Amino acid sequence: xxxxxxxxxxxARLREELDTESLELPTTPGxxxxxxxxxxxxxxxxxxxxQGEQPxxxxxxxxxxxxxxxVMPGDEVAFFPPVTGG
Amino acid sequence: MISIQTEDFDVGAEYEALRASGxxxxxxxxxxxxxxxxxxxxxxxxxxxxHYPGMxxxxxxxxxxxxxxxxxxxxxxxIHRVGRLALSDQxxxxxxxxxxxxxxxAACEFIMDALKTSAPFWKKEITGDTEHWVEQKxxxxxxxxxxx
Numbered sequence: 537x538x539x540x541x542x543x544x545x546x547x548a549r550l551r552e553e554l555d556t557e558s559l560e561l562p563t564t565p566g567x568x569x570x571x572x573x574x575x576x577x578x579x580x581x582x583x584x585x586x587q588g589e590q591p592x593x594x595x596x597x598x599x600x601x602x603x604x605x606x607v608m609p610g611d612e613v614a615f616f617p618p619v620t621g622g
Numbered sequence: 623m624i625s626i627q628t629e630d631f632d633v634g635a636e637y638e639a640l641r642a643s644g645x646x647x648x649x650x651x652x653x654x655x656x657x658x659x660x661x662x663x664x665x666x667x668x669x670x671x672x673h674y675p676g677m678x679x680x681x682x683x684x685x686x687x688x689x690x691x692x693x694x695x696x697x698x699x700x701i702h703r704v705g706r707l708a709l710s711d712q713x714x715x716x717x718x719x720x721x722x723x724x725x726x727x728a729a730c731e732f733i734m735d736a737l738k739t740s741a742p743f744w745k746k747e748i749t750g751d752t753e754h755w756v757e758q759k760x761x762x763x764x765x766x767x768x769x770x
């Protein structure tokens with residue numbers, strides 16, 4: 537069921553290096569931003585950088601999130617490099 | 623008011639709109655940021671700017687709200703361009719009007735400093751044949767933290 541899924545979006549350098557703009561993933565009970573990041577990093581290759589030396593920022597439903605932020609079905613999670621606008 | 627746009631903007635028109643904010647306004651402070659020829663790389667010929675639609679507007683509105691709680695802000699305007707920009711192009715505009723200059727200066731600088739470290743925009747520098755995603759600067763983080 538689609539509404540049990542979450543959407544994961546990537547921006548800037550991560551979007552390019554992962555060659556992925558967004559993913560639909562099933563949610564698991566008790567899932568957090570940090571858990572999701574580990575799960576994605578375990579895919580290996582370019583995905584390993586999600587837990588590499590370069591910092592990765594996260595947002596849940598378009599608000600800045602921490603590794604402990606819970607992730608629920610229907611949420612929009614985003615991962616991106618530190619911001620550099622202005 | 624917040625605008626995220628690919629088009630250029632007219633600082634004169636923005637200033638006039640701020641100036642028309644009411645008879646209690648005694649000061650207008652504005653800032654414009656431009657594309658420079660050197661950043662992380664030298665010989666920069668242009669920039670590409672990406673943003674997170676939706677979240678960007680929410681973050682910027684939050685910054686205007688925070689500024690309005692700390693200072694006398696009669697009206698605030700933020701414009702940020704995205705997409706491909708050339709050397710010397712305007713990137714960003716922040717304008718604030720207040721009763722007095724102190725509040726106008728402070729609120730304008732706060733919004734700009736906080737935008738640099740919290741609004742989801744990313745800059746890619748373009749030189750003749752290379753492209754480079756700009757790294758966040760410690761100096762920008764320090765400026766932003768100084769307002770806390």
